[in-house]
Amino acid sequence: MNFIQCAGRCFIRKKSRSIFLILLLTTVFLLLLTVVSVAGHAKTVLEKMEHNFNREFVVDAQNAPGSLTLERIHEISAREDITAYRLISNAVPVEFADNNGTSLSVKTDGDNCFISPGFEHAGTLVSNVTSDSDELFSEGTLKIISGRHVKENDAHKILVHKELTDKNSLHLGDTIQLKFPRAITRDLESMGYDTSHMNTHTIQAEIIGIFESQDNGHTAGMHLSHQLYENYCYLDLETYSSVFNPKAPPFFFQAAFSAASSSDFAAAVNAVKNLDWPAGQPNSIVSDLDHYADMIGSLSSLSNLLRILWIVIILVCITLIYFLLSHGVKQRKREIGILMSLGLSRSRILMQHIAEVLLAAATAMVIAFALSRGIVHVAREHMIAAAVKQSDGTEQAQPEQADGSPTSVSSDAAGIMLILGFLLIPVSVIAAEYPVLQKEPDENLRSVS
Template identity: 25%
Template sequence: MSICVRALLHNKRKWKKTLIIFCLLFFVVTLVLSGISIANAEEKKSEELRGTTGSSFVVERNLSTGGWASGSSGSYSTQEFITEEMLQTISAVDGIAGYDVSIVSMPYYFNEAGEPLVNVNGNGVNNYYTYGSINTEYNQLFLSGRFELVEGSHITENIKNGLIISKENAEQNGIKIGDKITGINDPYNDDPEVDMEIVGFFEIVADKEDEATMYDASTLWDYTDYAFCSFNTMKEMAVKYDDGNKIQEAHFYVTDAAQLEDIIKEVQNISSINWDNFIIEANDEVYQNISSSLSDTSTLIITLITVIIIASMVLIILILSMSMRSRKREIGILLAVGITKPSILLQYVIETLMTAVVAFPLAYLFSRRIAGEFGGLFGKAAENIIVTSQYFALVIVAGTVLLIVAVLISCIPVMRYEPKEILAQIE
């Protein structure tokens, strides 16, 4: 009788043991496949995160190394400002996705009828806390997720007179995309009027009660009363103010947060910039916080998979060891009639693998259906968790090796005896 036939007959005769091992393998493989898929989804999310969390570095004037002078408005730093040449040189470094430069002011805005745009906050102050930005897409308020552009487009270097306000303010003032707006930095100081065009609306995503995501530069302005205008437009509005139209700091955003430190080092090696006059600092707090959370989840998943595999191995070895003790007589007889120990071991391996051949594919099909449900326990969207054939192949290889090891370990107590010793113990 061939080894495979003996293995098949034994599994049929000892169907209860076979069913227990089948259920155990089915359960373990299902959990392992689901766990690997969740961990992989976590890794992909981490990779996406590295390019979308707004990890950046800021270059700003180093006032401590500059001189000071006095003017009609008081003392001011004579330290050099950031130039457009500096911006172009730094932004050309590999790994920098883009940059934003902002001049902040509090101008007033008027519609085509000359009526002022009224604030939502109701404090009686109708000017807007405004960023004059080169690329609003890279403004920290948008990249951090506090604001979301919901209509229109971002301001870019190609848009010379654009204005973005909150959708809530736009609705209150009856403003729509394409409307003409006049901006004045200070209408009571004979500042110039600058023509603008509404190019976009934003909505506030940040929780106003969450101090980690909500802040105001002044208690006079709520997020709804923020605005963004083109950089050149802000310079025109602030033309009468010495420091008001010059670049004091610039934010550069990287494509991969993990490369932030290397990129900063490369920027600091730019010889055309006198770094004694400027400070460069990393800003990846958002990435580090979220990345830490993702890492903790991945560690938990890997730990659970490891515990499940170890526990299942112990159980399988115990089940097979108990089965071996009950098969001493069979083993003694097989050895006595000339069947070698390797042949007997091979039979027992085949018995277990026959069960695995059925359990593994069924577990694969089942895990593809329920992996998303498991992912929900870790806050993952079901559509992001996919059990692939590559994972299945990995589990087959690893599972087969572990099963063979389990069979060999369970056979050690019996196989170390000679046939006469085994039969004598039975008698």
């Protein structure tokens, strides 16, 4: 009878010992599969969030009129780590009046329209390098029906909505006035705009184009009257800039930049932050990384914690199995002494005992694999959801699975379990039995008696 057959018979005959060993190893393997799989999934989600989000950051210079000039925007966009940029149209509230200073009638009707005090004759003043570069025109929400767009070299030129011209009998070539009364400047200051250099005197502009809205975009919810498309107007960039900072060349309050996929995103953002801004440091440079920072930090902490945990589990498992086997060897000294007296070699006895433990480990692995799928799924959902909730205080922003497939035991977890079961456990058996096997048969028998 070879050592494998002997191991099988001993494994079946010693039921209590075998069942205890199987339960112990099953518990260890389940913990290992769960912790390593969840740690791996957290790492995958973390990598996806860090590398697959839109690599864009927005420079917000509302507090520093004149700092984000076109020259500065082109300077930033020319950097090797920047691949593209988009100009975010300037947009602020303004009051309308005709050439004689009489306030114009604006759209204020509708149940979903709220009129702020002091905004009864107000609309939204928008500016870009050219009016057709504004996203509302480029996407087709607004459309020129008469006249032309505002061009780059225009000055004191404006586009207005058809409803504004109809309400106030305005035509192409007419002049309207733009005012910034105290109610509007207070509103700008509350939003973080620096109005200290602002020219609050009346600005005059010639109507060179009339547009209409294809979709007013305000079909649901409460809206401020001056934010309705019917109350929009588009002013040339030079005149707009002169309102907020007469001494500055044409500038924007916001611009968005995209970093190259091969670049260090955080380093690119910091490089822009550290530029010399003569007209004042922009209020903020916000990147997508900032939006995900808390969540990424929580998931990173969870991933590190789980990595430490599974290393601890392995060390505890090896230590526990070693002492368990050492205790078992002391109880089997008589058996070992008899087998050695019958002529069985030390290696033959050792191989039999290793085979017994491997049978228990293999059985435990099969059970652990069968139970692990549901446990890993539940553990992953709860642990990662808890990390995300801790980062933003909600339960809504749970990360999606990287590949959209059902959660399963990771290959890393299975590999670690196989190494532990078929390599480290046999090494523990060898370490536990080595001192006993080195003794002569009669020594083992005398120590028992």
